[in-house]
Amino acid sequence: MNGIDHESSISIKTPEPFSFSECLIFLGRSDQEVLHQIHDDYLFKLLKMDGSLILIKVSADPNFILIEFPDGVPNPAVRSKIAAYVKDWFDLGRDLSPFYAMASQDKILKQLIQKYYGLRMICIPDLFEALAWGITGQQINLTFAYTLKKRMIQQFGEHLTYKGNTFWLFPSAEKIAGLHIEDLKILQFSSRKAEYILEIAKAIRDGILTKESLLQAGSPDQIQESLTVIRGIGKWTSSLAMMRCLRIPTAFPIADVGLHLALKKQLSMDRKPFIEEIEGMASYWEGWQAYATFYLWRSRYE
């Protein structure tokens, strides 16, 4: 049971703490994002379940998340999958109280959990999307990374138009696996990133690389190892996928420039912190490095 199914909608009891509006702020961080749309306090997203496109409209009241289906109500089996998806997307299954207890004693995180109270990790449940997004974002500025992602989606992803708004789905691994390097290069992906993404798409298409097999690989270190043996996936990209797709709370992209800039700002430093300095700060975050990182990322969107 992932939620209460009212046939034409689903409501999911939200855990404490949870703030839908904080999640919407993170989701609205780029005006180039086309994988969801925010209109007033409603969040729209296109999903594909059992082979069919389904548009969802998500909203919240103090105790529930409500999922509606403006373009057609799917069958009960699909509704149940959608409830599970939304739960994963907002990381609703996690008990945040240990994180908040730790953070309330931490110099850096203390203010962040007050400011962004109820923010949850916004996850990327699709493994191919998480890895492709990681590779896309390697060593380029975020603005350009969003541009590349948008081009890839609008070139190769499926879409649905409802009341004049077009909603996009991230391209499937199957679709991308069938492309040539040139097809991504022309969108201004570098040759190497195009190679990496195509190879990973093929591995996912062929069932060699799956979320389940990664999760069964064992400890977080073993999962990281099985990711970093893949060409194009280093420590940073694997940590990102472990954070936002596999939802491993200890995942920690310690070399992430976004994290560095957030810490620089929080600590009013005139330079980015050194890795050794971050290791010192993060020693207090043990068990919750992923959430600490996520809240720090959030602090950059002020």
Next chain:
DNA sequence: ATCCAGGAACTGT
């Protein structure tokens, strides 16, 4: 023009 951006592979020691 210059530096840098939510890195990773490759090469040499």
Next chain:
DNA sequence: ACAGTTCATGGA
């Protein structure tokens, strides 16, 4: 294991 080099391309 560790350090330096190369790749790659737009944003500010």
